[in-house]
Amino acid sequence: MIPTIDFIAERFDFFNKLCFCSKLPTPKFAISNAKSYAGQLKFRKNPITGKAVSHKGDDFKITLSRRFDLPQEVVEDTLLHEMIHLFIESGGRTDTAPHGRRFTAMMDDLNHRFRRHISVRVRQTESSSEGAVPDSRLHIICLMRLEEGRNVLAIPARTRIYQFMDMVERLARVKAHIWLASYNPFFNKFPRSLKGKTYYITPDEIRKELADAFPVKRSELGLHIMKQLHPSPDFGGCID
Numbered sequence: 001m002i003p004t005i006d007f008i009a010e011r012f013d014f015f016n017k018l019c020f021c022s023k024l025p026t027p028k029f030a031i032s033n034a035k036s037y038a039g040q041l042k043f044r045k046n047p048i049t050g051k052a053v054s055h056k057g058d059d060f061k062i063t064l065s066r067r068f069d070l071p072q073e074v075v076e077d078t079l080l081h082e083m084i085h086l087f088i089e090s091g092g093r094t095d096t097a098p099h100g101r102r103f104t105a106m107m108d109d110l111n112h113r114f115r116r117h118i119s120v121r122v123r124q125t126e127s128s129s130e131g132a133v134p135d136s137r138l139h140i141i142c143l144m145r146l147e148e149g150r151n152v153l154a155i156p157a158r159t160r161i162y163q164f165m166d167m168v169e170r171l172a173r174v175k176a177h178i179w180l181a182s183y184n185p186f187f188n189k190f191p192r193s194l195k196g197k198t199y200y201i202t203p204d205e206i207r208k209e210l211a212d213a214f215p216v217k218r219s220e221l222g223l224h225i226m227k228q229l230h231p232s233p234d235f236g237g238c239i240d
């Protein structure tokens with residue numbers, strides 16, 4: 001979906017009540033065509049402390065880029081990300097870094113309590129943001145090279161990803177493996193596996209179909225897609 005101001009305003013109110021106990025002041029909303037970020041929080045900063053000079057809603061602006069045709073829940077996650085920044089900044093709260101301990105603790109808490117998705121931080125390629133994306137389901141794929149040199153992949157069910165991650169480390173016949181995230185509809189045809197069923201994939205398919213995939217890393221906060229989302233010059237190196 002492509003976000004509109006009305007959509008952002010409606011979702012902002014909804015999440016403000018649901019996730020922030022209506023504690024957030026209402027900022028200005030804007031839509032940009034930016035390629036360099038999917039979402040951004042802008043406000044005037046004290047040049048010395050780096051903190052917001054005003055805590056009034058009007059002095060903050062959340063901008064979402066309309067350049068990325070992302071699934072609604074990913075757009076909402078981007079908005080929620082900016083709302084956490086707004087919570088910290090408009091409340092005059094401190095953090096250890098732009099995405100420091102307070103930010104990540106809140107993000108983790110919202111993900112957990114409201115079943116928001118893992119921290120999906122994707123910058124779509126130009127071609128996929130311009131074309132209609134027929135089905136932009138996110139696939140978390142484990143690509144494995146077996147002892148005999150063949151490649152297989154598995155797409156575990158979301159509820160089994162962590163178990164599968166642990167298991168694959170212990171499989172002797174898996175010589176190497178990597179976790180990747182992809183929106184490529186090519187992967188729609190592979191059933192989500194509860195038991196880690198694998199499918200052969202040719203080197204050509206890997207090159208073609210996984211060219212735009214992003215590496216996935218696991219941390220104690222969850223899964224992270226390793227791609228920068230919004231290097232925001234106004235946020236002092238705020239990079240997702």
Ligand SMILES: [Zn+2]
Pocket residue numbers: 081085099238239240
């Ligand atoms: Zn950020």
